[in-house]
Amino acid sequence: MKHHRFEKWLRNIYETREEEISCTECFDLVSRFVELESSGQDAAASMPQLRQHLDQCRACRDEYETLRDLRRLGDESGLPSVDDLRNSLS
Numbered sequence: 001m002k003h004h005r006f007e008k009w010l011r012n013i014y015e016t017r018e019e020e021i022s023c024t025e026c027f028d029l030v031s032r033f034v035e036l037e038s039s040g041q042d043a044a045a046s047m048p049q050l051r052q053h054l055d056q057c058r059a060c061r062d063e064y065e066t067l068r069d070l071r072r073l074g075d076e077s078g079l080p081s082v083d084d085l086r087n088s089l090s
């Protein structure tokens, strides 16, 4: 009985993990998320896993907020795109 419960618990963790994305995946996707958002689309609805990760991960949320702010600045002043800025930072 105890063993069965442990297995179930383990499976729950595994299944949860499977649905989550890693910071690396988040980093790859977050600029697209910002692009969707800035073009007026529902980014959270089309990329729910990314949204979930941003809610849970402080580092990626900072990254997202930085990109979002840069994107806004770019829209206002015609600065380089988010991807250009990221390339120059890395």
Ligand SMILES: [Zn+2]
Pocket: 022, 023, 026, 053, 057, 058, 059, 060
């Ligand atoms: Zn993360």
